[in-house]
Amino acid sequence: MRLSDGAADLVRLLRAAGPLTRAEIGVRTGWARATVNSRLDEVLEHRLVAEAGSENGARGRPAARFEFRSDAGTLLIADVGASAARLAQCDLGGRILAQSQVPVVIGAGPEPVLDAVTEALDTLPSRAAAARPWAAAISLPGPVEQPNGRIVSPPIMTGWDGLEVPAVLGPRLGVPLLVENDANAMAWGEHTVSGYADLVLVKVGTGVGAGIVANGSILRGARGAAGDLGHTYAPADEADVPLCRCGKAGCVEAYAGGWAIARDLTAEGLDVESVGDVTALLTAGEPRAIARVRAAGRVLGASLAQTVSLLNPSEIVVAGQLAVAGEHLLSGIREHVAARSLPLATRSLSIRTSERPNEVGVTGLADQAIRWALEPERLGEVLERAGG
Ligand SMILES: [Zn+2]
Missing domain, CATH: 3.30.420.40 (ATPase, nucleotide binding domain)
Incomplete structure (x- = not known):
């Protein structure tokens, strides 16, 4: 089932661009009409592309359009x-x-x-x-x-x-x-929905991680480790800096991760073992859980303010299990980002929770x-x- 390189190019074009006529394919690729026809024949024969109705041309003669078959596999x-x-x-x-x-x-x-x-x-x-x-x-x-x-x-x-x-x-x-x-997968999911070429997704669940989309691509760094927001250092204002799961002390996650919030609520005498227990308390309106999540939002905000200054995203999207906290989590982020980043970077910046946190x-x-x-x-x- 060998496909020629040119036919493969045509499949990629139709997937990215949506249905096109033969003429439109020619304009976009610069291919001669005979080349367009032979490559279309090839992808139609492989059942990778199908006719998608027709469009009335300038002289009233309908021109067939062709689209990538999303049911081909x-x-x-x-x-x-x-x-x-x-x-x-x-x-x-x-x-x-x-x-x-x-x-x-x-x-x-x-x-x-x-x-x-x-x-x-x-x-x-x-x-x-x-x-x-x-x-x-x-x-x-x-x-x-x-x-x-x-x-x-x-x-x-x-x-x-x-x-x-x-x-x-x-x-x-x-x-x-x-x-x-x-977090990279979720950031890319938000990008495919919103279309923003520059965004930061923060996953706040048991731990904290970030995915960065910059210039329309996932920012991975040299080896794939970019976006490790949870283990950046959080400016501490207390004597005993908490130990993180990574072995270092004072990470963002050691204050704002679901496991850290569970730890703190347990110390306050509540029966909390997991991030699921934390979200259950939030849903029930438990004031101590809400206070801890608001504090977590401020720690996240201090770190994200630096992220905004460095990357100038269009959106910060919060997802993960603790996103159900909504405004309790977002208010601290908004406050710190507004106070610490340049007006040019924050003027049209949207800070929100994911609309489809489970599927993104x-x-x-x-x-x-x-x-x-x-x-x-x-x-x-x-x-x-x-x-x-
Ligand atoms: Zn850490």
């Missing part, structure tokens, strides 16, 4: 957090066809977690049984080295250090596998997976496996 998606994994099967346009959620304990090590992910993906009630998977994407709550998908010195992922996830999980799923950091990671991973599967060096393998 499916994507397997696993958005794995510290305590739960969301699994989904999506079409090639990122639409969720089936999904489920299973509990995981990320610190239990790769074997039980990847077993649970594989089994849950295998048992998804697929509504697109006929369409074979093209690629898979998994996000994990730790630093992911790119492009090899290796986990490097993760603070909470005991037993995962040095693991090249594609080598272990890819063969079990039977498709090429992309690995991403969880899946959205981001699906969009990344299809772009990745269509890359020139990968598309041949993807089609060969999907067609076999």
Whole structure:
């Protein structure tokens, strides 16, 4: 099922641009009419592109339009957090066809977690049984080295250090596998929805992490470790600086992470074990939980003010389990960012919680997976496996 390079270029163009006529394809690519026709024949024969109705031309003669077939295959998606994994099967346009959620304990090590992910993906009630998977994407709550998908010195992922996830999980799923950091996946999901080329997503759950989209791309840094907001130093105003899970003291996460809030509420005599217990108290309106979350918002705000000064994003989006705190969390962020960043950087800056906090990671991973599967060096393998 070999596809020529030119035909592969045409598939990528139609996926990115939406339906186009032959003439529009010619204008966008500079290809001669005969070249457009032969490449269209090729992608139509491979069933990667379909006719999408027609448009009335200037002389009244309808011109056929062609679009990328989002039902030509499916994507397997696993958005794995510290305590739960969301699994989904999506079409090639990122639409969720089936999904489920299973509990995981990320610190239990790769074997039980990847077993649970594989089994849950295998048992998804697929509504697109006929369409074979093209690629898979998994996000994990730790630093992911790119492009090899290796986990490097993760603070909470005991037993995962040095693991090249594609080598272990890819063969079990039977498709090429992309690995991403969880906050990066969510940041990309927000980008695909809002269209903003510059945004920062802060995931506040058990821990704290950030994903950065800059100039329309995920900002990864040299090795994939960019966005580690949770382990930046929080200016302390107390004598005993709290110890962080990473082994250092005074990290943002050691004040503002769900685990740190749970620790502090326990010290106040409340029965709190997990971030889920914290959100339950918030929902019930417990004043001590609200006070702790507001304090967490101020710590996050002090750190994000520096982020805003450095990156000048259009949006700061707060997601993760503690995003349910809403304004209790956002007010401290707003206050610090407004006080410390330049007016030019804050004038049109939006600070909000995610509108789809539970699904935005899946959205981001699906969009990344299809772009990745269509890359020139990968598309041949993807089609060969999907067609076999
Ligand atoms: Zn830390």
